[in-house]
Every structure is written in structure tokens, then in C-alpha cells.
Amino acid sequence: MAELGRAHGVRGEIRLKSFTEDPSGVARLGPLAAPDGRRFTIESARRAPGGAPDLLVVRLSGIGDRTAAEALTRTPLHAPRAALAPPDPDEDAWLAADLIGLPVLDEAGETIGRIVAVPDFGAGDLLEIAPARGGATAFLPFTRAFVPDVDVPAGRVVARPPADLFAPARAEPPPEDDAP
Template sequence: MPGTPETGEPAAAAPRPDLVLLGVFGAAHGVRGEVRLKSHTGDPAAIAGYGPLRTEAGRVFELVSVRPLKDDMLVARVKGISDRTAAEALTNLRLHVERAVLGEADAEEDEFFHADLIGLTAETADGNAFGTVLALFDFGAGDLLEIKPSDGGRSLFLPFTKAAVPVVDVRGGRLVVVPPAEIEGEPPPAAGQVDIEPAAPRRRGLGPPAR
């Protein structure tokens, strides 16, 4: 089976609902086998606490240690990876954990795991493409979704409320957004990575009506 251009891994037939994306390997870091790792867990370093992580193609990796680099980017040491060449081969590999490890969010209670939201396609109520969810932040006044616009440009920040995000379809890989009249183009000055237990599901706020 041919591999994907980005990773060389066999292409997965379809996203697996039994796996939750927790992070993505980036470029090699230094010459001793360390690699950059973008974490999607609430506390970035908590990704190392889930035990072995796997790709959709079945490769398994054990994180020996992680240390912060910037924001949600870490520097990771991976078991069995001891030189730069081996670390370079990890670039763009997506790391998952079995959903059973996280437990279940209560959809009826409008709860969603942080990691489930990352990568969802955002579209408007009339079905037009809006962007892709990059991250979830809590700046002290409620959760904000960081969305990369479909037409390019800098990220936009929308409140994660029922008014601004009326539909979240994790299994369908999408959410519907109703952008307020004014959309934040930059995080507030006190911006910081949301600091929550990564296994705790997030609940949308009610928020003010979208305009």
C-alpha cells in the first residue's frame, strides 16, 4: 500500500472514531534524536501521561520525556529514537490515544473533549466553508476557538458558545459557526494555553446571542 507524501505511512481508509488525536510530531530538534511535538491536550505536557500513543496506521510510540518549547509546542524524547535521522522520519506523524482511555463526553450535556475539536471543519449555517479549528483557549472570560480561515490570513477567534457555534458534529468532522458582528483577529493580551485536566470534557457556554 503506498504511503502518504507527508509521512510515508500507509494511507488510512477513513478516520477511526475509536481514536482521539492528541498531538503531531514536528521537525527534528538537535542531533540526539529529540523531536518537536505539537500537543492538543489541555496541559500540553500532559500528552506524556497517556502511555503509548499510536498512529492510525498502527505504529506505536512511547514518549520518554517532554519539555516545553513555546505555547503548545514541546520537545520530546521518544523511546528508540536516538539520532537526528530517526527523528526526521517522525515529522508530521499524528499521535492518537484510544477513546476508551479518555472515557466518554456526554453529548446530551453538550460536552466535548478538547482534542476532539481540533481539526474540525468550520462552516457557516448555509454550508459555506469558513475554516479549520486549530486550538481551544481559555483567556479567563470563556473558551475561544482558534480558526484558520479557509481563504488564508491570520487566525480568527470565536467564542465557544451555543450562539456562535450552534452545531458540533464530531463524528461528521464539522461544526457550524455563526460569527458575531466583530471577530477577534488576535488573542487578548493575557492569552495563554488553556490549563485544564486534558481528560475533562469542555462544555459550550450559553453566551450572548450572536449578531
């Protein structure tokens, strides 16, 4: 749902990057959990200075000074599933957790793999797919061009992968044609 950033000031405030549609909505989700089990309640939140709409400055319960805030830098925070509104199926919206484990079929109905993660490295969501026949995973852009159909209730995703989706990466580019 969010990731804590650097400390803001000396009184324990900390920057928070929200991954919710409405960035300030993360403060209404109740206690958020860190991967190590610690739970944090957002006592106050305001938009961070600058132009990034998804950055907030928050005060967390139990964090009262800069040192405590600095210790939380890069900590991911998660909300319990019960705190989330169900996605609207008419809006083409899904929770990433709902996609993990779903089979990925090509347009002919053949299983090409299974979704193992839905990362976003900054340029948009990707589907990380483990191939049906084993081997290394591959990334597919999570766009309509590559993923024309997602049917979470039916438990399937239809994709238009490139032919070389699971091909190993080449160490060097192919040789150029030296013909005149």
C-alpha cells in the same frame, strides 16, 4: 492528540505540538499511534525553548538519532479513546470525534447538514458541514455566536448559519455601482 515536528539536537529528540488542554498531559496517555499503525511511547518530555506553551521536546522509545527523528516530522499522533478522561458536560467540552456525524439543525429545528470534520487551521475550531441536500461542504466557526447549542448525548448541534453558508464561492467580486 499531538503532531511531531522537527528534530531537536542529534540524539533523537523531537519537537511535539500537543493538542491537549495540559500540553505535558500528552506524555501520560500511554503509547500514541501514528496513522500508519506505528506506536510510540514518550519516554521524557520537557517544554520547548521559546514562548509556545503547547510545544514540547520529547524523547520517543525507539528513536535514537537525528535521522530517525527527522523521518517523523509532521507525523500526527493519536491516543486510544480509553486513555482519555470523559469530557465534563458542565464545561462545554467535547471530543472532536464525538461531533463527527452529528446532524446540524437551525434554530427552527430544520436539518441543515451533518458534521464531517472539526478542523483548526490556526484561527480557532471550525465545523465542516456537509449539506443535507448534497453538494460541497462549508465551514462554520465553532463559536457561541454561530453554534449556540451542542448536545452530544441527544446527538444534535444547533447552529445559526449565515444564509449563504452553502452558496458557491464567486470568482470575482460583484460589480461596483458606477452611479454618481
